[in-house]
Amino acid sequence: MKERYFSTFQLILLALFSALVVVAKIVLRMPLQLTGHSGIFWMAIIIVGAKVVPKPGAASVIGVTSGLLAGFLGLGDFGALNTFLSYTMVGVMSDIVLWLLGGDPEILFVSVLVGILGHMGKFVVKWSFGVIAGVPVGFIAFGLIKSVIGYIIFGAIGGFLGWLTLKALRKAGFFAYLAEKR
Amino acid sequence: MNQTKRIIIVVIILFVIIAVVLAVDFLQRQNAASQLPADMPPGSIPIYVNGKFTASFVSEDLNQLGLVSFVDDEEGKTQEGYLLRDVILLYIDGGSLDSDTSVKVSSSSREKVQTLTWEEIDQFNNMVLFDISGRGTLKLVSKIPGFDIRDAWVQDVDKIEITTP
Numbered sequence: 431m432k433e434r435y436f437s438t439f440q441l442i443l444l445a446l447f448s449a450l451v452v453v454a455k456i457v458l459r460m461p462l463q464l465t466g467h468s469g470i471f472w473m474a475i476i477i478v479g480a481k482v483v484p485k486p487g488a489a490s491v492i493g494v495t496s497g498l499l500a501g502f503l504g505l506g507d508f509g510a511l512n513t514f515l516s517y518t519m520v521g522v523m524s525d526i527v528l529w530l531l532g533g534d535p536e537i538l539f540v541s542v543l544v545g546i547l548g549h550m551g552k553f554v555v556k557w558s559f560g561v562i563a564g565v566p567v568g569f570i571a572f573g574l575i576k577s578v579i580g581y582i583i584f585g586a587i588g589g590f591l592g593w594l595t596l597k598a599l600r601k602a603g604f605f606a607y608l609a610e611k612r
Numbered sequence: 613m614n615q616t617k618r619i620i621i622v623v624i625i626l627f628v629i630i631a632v633v634l635a636v637d638f639l640q641r642q643n644a645a646s647q648l649p650a651d652m653p654p655g656s657i658p659i660y661v662n663g664k665f666t667a668s669f670v671s672e673d674l675n676q677l678g679l680v681s682f683v684d685d686e687e688g689k690t691q692e693g694y695l696l697r698d699v700i701l702l703y704i705d706g707g708s709l710d711s712d713t714s715v716k717v718s719s720s721s722r723e724k725v726q727t728l729t730w731e732e733i734d735q736f737n738n739m740v741l742f743d744i745s746g747r748g749t750l751k752l753v754s755k756i757p758g759f760d761i762r763d764a765w766v767q768d769v770d771k772i773e774i775t776t777p
Contacts (some may be wrong), residue, residue, distance in 0.1 A: 465746035505687075520730060527625075531618050543622050550629055557633055560747055566770045567640045567655045569671055573748015574637050575653045578630055580746075580762070 436491070440483045442486075447479035451517070455505060456598035466581040473588025474525050477535045477544055478595050482608065486529055489548070493521015508559060516555040523551030536596050545589020546582050549559040553581040627775065657750065659703055659772045667703035669772065676702060682739045684753070686761050691753045693743040697733050700774065708776060716773040717752045717766050724766045732756060 436444070449612065454471040480489045497517030506513035527547045528535065535541040555572075568574055599605065644654035652658055656668040674694060681692035700715065711731035718725040733740045740754040745767065752766040759765070 456687075527622055530622055532615065539619065543619070547622065547626055550626065554629060554633070557747065560749075560768075561636060561640075565747065565749060566721065567637065567644050568748025569655045569657065569744065570668075570749050573744065573746075574633065575774045576749065577746045578633060582626075 435487070436483070436485065440485070440488075441491075443483055444479060444491045445489060445495055447475055447482070447492045448464070448499060450475050451492065451496040452499045452503065452505070455500065456503075464580050464584075465577045466549060466553065466584045469470065469545070469552070469581065469584040469587045470591065473524075473545040473549050473585050474530065474591035474595060476521060476548060477541050477592025478599070479536045480524060480528055480544075480557035481596050482599075484533070486525060486533070489524035489528065490521040492523070493518045496521075508556065512556065512559050515559075516552040519555045520548045524548035535592060536600070538590070538593050541593035541596070542573025542586050542589040545587070545592065546585040549581050549588065552579075569608060614651070620722070648692065651774065655748070657769060657772055659700070659774065661704060661708075661774045662776060663773075666774075669699055673702055680739065680741055682755055684755075684760065691739075691741065691743045693741045693750075693753075695736075696728075696740045696742060696752065696772075697736075699742065700733070709774070710777070712777045714772075714775045717769055718771045719766050719768045719774070721768050722766065726752060726759060726764065726766050728754075728756075728759075750773055 432504055449525045451472045454475060455468055458468075476489050476492055485509050494517075498513040501510035501514040504510070506516070515545045524544050524547070528540070531537075531540045531543060535544060616709070631665070639700045641654045647727060652668045653670055656670045658665055659667045659669060677694040677698045679692060680695055681690050683690050696715070696717070711734075713727060713730035714727055715733055716725060717732060718728045721726060732738055738754055738756045740752070740756065742750040743753050745751050747768075750769040752769055754765075
């Protein structure tokens with residue numbers, strides 16, 4: 431019998447990370463009036479998920495699943511399709527960057543770059559929707575630049591937090607426990 | 613391929629994304645500037661009174677307005693921006709507005725319209741304000757029952773029309 435790409439255990443883990451992304455988006459609030467600050471939480475979660483299930487495509491599965499959940503829960507200001515695609519793109523971009531950089535988010539610069547580009551994936555989807563829909567040019571002339579900077583900074587912080595979490599999990603023996611489970 | 617090359621490739625991808633976004637935004641602004649009259653800079657919001665163009669709400673005037681905020685009940689997010697009342701009074705004489713004056717705020721790209729009376733807009737507790745979105749466009753939000761949810765709010769506002777009785 432052909433072996434499945436993700437085991438049932440891994441799929442359960444990925445589903446849990448997807449739910450965590452959505453819960454973090456709903457529950458965790460920061461008093462920051464800056465665009466993209468939620469990336470601090472969800473990039474960290476995606477990076478941890480990509481290490482806990484160390485296979486190409488793991489981040490994409492988290493992105494797609496959390497996108498479906500968020501879309502059905504009515505999250506986001508721009509409709510379910512926008513929400514679904516932006517969450518999905520976070521996962522897909524994270525996977526692409528992880529693949530390009532060798533796939534180990536336990537290396538600091540890898541997790542930070544995954545955080546930045548993964549988060550930028552979400553920005554690109556939201557921005558593209560605006561362009562396609564014919565949204566007027568920004569009232570604030572430098573609004574877009576500020577937005578891009580926000581996404582980069584918060585994506586990088588999210589990547590750093592993900593890396594810190596992985597370090598803590600390694601120290602606590604979580605990966606040894608996981609290896610036994612497999 | 614060594615790790616340095618991989619990092620360079622990723623950084624190049626990041627810069628390409630940023631460059632494309634900024635280039636498209638620049639072209640959109642150039643395009644808008646060439647199509648609009650001189651007193652309507654790109655991104656500004658035209659204000660019409662009884663069908664006649666009266667003024668353009670421009671970002672340079674924001675420093676004359678006070679920032680206000682509230683936390684919405686739907687998602688518990690902070691909506692922060694500039695009261696529609698203050699924006700209108702910046703360009704229109706308050707004496708010409710009474711409680712029955714209607715103010716229509718619309719977004720052509722979203723095909724959304726919200727019409728409010730001056731009485732509703734003038735009440736501070738209603739928090740009828742423009743929140744600035746991540747893209748730098750204006751979003752009309754409020755705490756008025758029925759107009760306190762995202763579906764009803766007007767994103768990417770591009771016109772304000774005032775009709776006096």
